[in-house]
Amino acid sequence: MLRHAAERIALALPVLLGVVLVGFLLMQVVPTDPAIVRAGPNATIDIVEAIRRDLGLDQPLHVQFGLYMWRLVQGDLGVSIINNVPVSQELGATIGPTLELMFAALIWSIPLGIGMGTLSAYLRGSWLDRLIMAISVGGVSVPVFFVGLLLIWFVGFQWQWLPFTGRQGPLWTLQGLRGVALPAITLGGVFIGPVARMTRTAVLEVLSADHVRTARAKGLTETAVVLHHALRNALIPVVTLIGLQIGFLLGGAVVTETVFSWPGVGRLAVGAITSSDFPMAQGTIIVLSGGFIIVNLIVDLLYGVLDPRVRGA
């Protein structure tokens, strides 16, 4: 178990380092001088020079990378070129809403997807199976922004049922729930397809396993066989496969946030890149990538806990 964990962490570290290196290189190709930006418009040349020394910009590249890492560890990601706000401050304000959106999307789509996949596998070949699989293929084929725009047009604009721009408040208030509804339906909606497909495959595999045949042979009811013996074992691969879909979820979140003007990291990243706000872009990419790598690592380790067979491998 420890070896498995150590190996996984050893694999994640170079990726994390690569992400930081990309962030650093991004700051090197920036056409603007960070010292001038930080000094403000009225600074004298002496002050700019002092800040340059202070930031280590007069040092060779590898020393600068070291300094960059040191500042990163302390949470200093620089200052936005556009509005002079520290990048870490903006990030701090947007991470919450992004996590909130993902949570609201997953809380309904994962159970529904697993339910649909199990039903589909159990009734393999029936019209219901075919219908569920057709919905899943449609779900993995539809552009996220299309779902969002349709919901905005019908539910938000035509019928005026729910708000469709921005965050309305915290999740535990009615306002907040109403505000997160449409973005969560959009993001969760495209997640159901992959979850249902993966669950179906996993349950089908388990249904033909020896222990399920034994359970049937000893006279258990079909419901007991499916729920206790098949689904339970099928959930192990489903958990990892859902973990593997986190990248997919992240991509969906970036688009969903943009469509619904949701104040999250994804929208911040897109805005920063399109307005050439390099420090902000760098910060958002590091946070999104770092978050992704850490979640991936956790899922990997969780898999080892759930399935003892993985640990030795």
Place this chain on the structure above:
Amino acid sequence: MSAALSARPSVLRLVFRDVAAAAAASFLLLVVLAALFAPWLAPVDPYETDLMSVMTPPGGDYILGTDGQGRDMLSRLLFGLRMTLLMGVAALVVGGVIGVSIGLIAAHWRRLDGVLMRLMDVMLSFPAILFGLALAAIFGPGLVAVVIALSVATVPLMARIARSTALVVMAQDYIEAARATGMGSFRLIRRHLAPNCVAPLLVFATLRLGQVILLGSALSFLGLGAQAPTAELGAMAAQGRTFLFFAPHIAVIPSLAIFGIVLACNVLGDALRDALDPKLRP
């Protein structure tokens, strides 16, 4: 390519027995033809603005209506298909050639296998949308950044499939025979290994084309891909978003086109895979 499929006529027959797969293949063919002949099919220049008829709904003088600048939606759709397909195919070809080469090298020179596949695992663990964001930040938003990002994201997937297929082929007697005749590594790979890995790769390429188009148009929608006047489906949908409440057709038409293409790729790819791998057949 068709040689590998026609060698097994049952595969094609199996695919086309499926009505949905046949419909998907026909639709894709239609889309490709429309994209190829866009300059001849388009009624007007897709960049010509007619400010007297802005946001006209479909079904008048302009069959699919006009957009916010009074440009003909049908012409823009045809040229948009062209640009979006070009983006997808470019990424697929670049990523495919590099990925397949890596996969074949890993399968043939076993000593390189561990290092190459670890590298692929690392690349695979990274979501394409983040490649897209990072490359758009470095090179500036544009189709080039999107194509590079999508290619990079395609490489490890292609490498894995090429490797696993090649390993099966490598164990065949005819490879041993070819080797016994003293054939060199590169000739062996080109003459015997690569041609026999084509079918599974083709199936995967079909599925991947859909995913790449979905991702690429999402990046364009975000403003990180094709830029403003360019007729590209994702960028067109983004423009339509501004006029959503006045003229929903401007966003709906390109979005539906993307949906259709990706759906067709997925349906066809699934059918091809089921036909090639009898274990998965329902």
